[in-house]
Amino acid sequence: MAAATLVRRLGRSGVLPLCCRPPAWDRARGPPPSPLQPPGLPLAPCRSFSNNKIQVELDESSGVAMMKFKSPPVNSLSLEFLTEFSISLEKLENDRACRGVIITSALPKIFSSGLDITEMCGKSVEHYSEFWRAVQELWLRLYGSNLVTVAAVNGSSPAGGCLVALSCDYRIMADNPKFSIGLNEAQLGIVAPFWFKDTFVNIVGHRIAERSLQLGSLHPAPEAHRLGLVDELVPEEKLMEKAAAVMAQWLALPDHARQLTKTMMRKAVLDRLVAHREEDIKNFITFISKESIQKSLRMYMEMLKKKKS
Ligand SMILES: CCCCC/C=C/C(=O)SCCNC(=O)CCNC(=O)[C@H](O)C(C)(C)COP(=O)(O)OP(=O)(O)OC[C@H]1O[C@@H](n2cnc3c(N)ncnc32)[C@H](O)[C@@H]1OP(=O)(O)O
Numbered sequence: 575m576a577a578a579t580l581v582r583r584l585g586r587s588g589v590l591p592l593c594c595r596p597p598a599w600d601r602a603r604g605p606p607p608s609p610l611q612p613p614g615l616p617l618a619p620c621r622s623f624s625n626n627k628i629q630v631e632l633d634e635s636s637g638v639a640m641m642k643f644k645s646p647p648v649n650s651l652s653l654e655f656l657t658e659f660s661i662s663l664e665k666l667e668n669d670r671a672c673r674g675v676i677i678t679s680a681l682p683k684i685f686s687s688g689l690d691i692t693e694m695c696g697k698s699v700e701h702y703s704e705f706w707r708a709v710q711e712l713w714l715r716l717y718g719s720n721l722v723t724v725a726a727v728n729g730s731s732p733a734g735g736c737l738v739a740l741s742c743d744y745r746i747m748a749d750n751p752k753f754s755i756g757l758n759e760a761q762l763g764i765v766a767p768f769w770f771k772d773t774f775v776n777i778v779g780h781r782i783a784e785r786s787l788q789l790g791s792l793h794p795a796p797e798a799h800r801l802g803l804v805d806e807l808v809p810e811e812k813l814m815e816k817a818a819a820v821m822a823q824w825l826a827l828p829d830h831a832r833q834l835t836k837t838m839m840r841k842a843v844l845d846r847l848v849a850h851r852e853e854d855i856k857n858f859i860t861f862i863s864k865e866s867i868q869k870s871l872r873m874y875m876e877m878l879k880k881k882k883s
Pocket of ligand 1: 647648650684686687688689690691692730732733734735758759762764765766767858861862875878879882
């Protein structure tokens with residue numbers, strides 16, 4: 575499907591309205607429906623599967639899925655959220671009708687507030703292990719995805735939220751200086767693991783990543799764009815339209831060539847975590863279990879609550 579057609583059809587919401595979706599065979603994916611198909615049966619060109627945390631809608635005619643985070647108040651990445659996210663990605667990855675996914679938030683002003691801090695406070699070693707494995711799993715799936723992945727960042731996106739965006743192929747952010755993005759772990763007194771850092775370095779380069787990570791900077795959208803942390807800024811109301819246009823551009827290429835190129839670019843970084851996965855979990859547990867780190871996290875949570883009052 576031509577880029578302009580996809581954009582027109584996806585429109586502002588980014589979801590193709592049922593009334594104007596072409597039949598499922600429009601993408602030359604195989605023969606048209608059998609003439610034996612009972613007349614009047616819908617071709618079901620759109621599949622959706624939602625859970626408590628994430629809503630996914632796959633438009634089979636374009637091959638584009640829309641994944642929306644919907645976990646109030648701030649889309650924090652809890653164990654449940656991470657698990658649902660990985661399952662949703664796996665479903666799309668295994669669905670032959672899907673070629674790309676646009677990731678965004680259904681909540682106003684927040685893309686994702688990052689890892690759920692309460693999952694890292696006052697819990698058992700077993701819980702920390704399970705939680706960290708889920709964080710690793712999500713990153714391995716998203717960064718290593720064969721799909722075209724576009725992040726439509728429609729709100730603030732600190733730490734783990736930033737990692738989700740960084741793991742996509744392309745980032746478009748709403749042009750609002752109140753929205754910020756970055757790996758701010760240092761501000762919480764914690765340290766982003768090597769694979770967060772590697773993902774960041776691959777996008778902005780070593781110098782910018784070094785300064786930004788050491789300072790735990792959260793960059794307002796215009797600054798994030800200047801640093802190359804996001805690829806484009808657009809007015810918020812144009813975000814989904816733009817994401818659909820970018821997706822169409824990336825889908826215009828043959829999948830196999832793009833996928834092999836992506837693997838070539840990302841494999842070393844992915845392999846590094848795969849090779850050191852258990853060690854990375856042990857490191858996380860040792861670090862997060864320290865009383866000094868627990869204290870920092872508790873203070874940070876208190877600061878968030880105080881900020882409200
Ligand atoms: C040790 C190895 C490294 C581990 C790597 C860690 C990665 C991470 O992702 S750590 C998490 C980093 N995240 C943050 O620093 C974001 C903190 N949150 C905020 O800055 C703000 O909440 C906001 C900008 C995302 C949204 O601001 P606002 O709309 O004003 O909402 P509130 O601040 O009032 O928050 C509402 C509610 O949500 C709670 N909350 C916010 N973020 C988190 C979080 N990441 N985890 C858990 N809970 C979070 C916040 O405390 C409020 O709770 P209530 O007071 O109970 O309503």
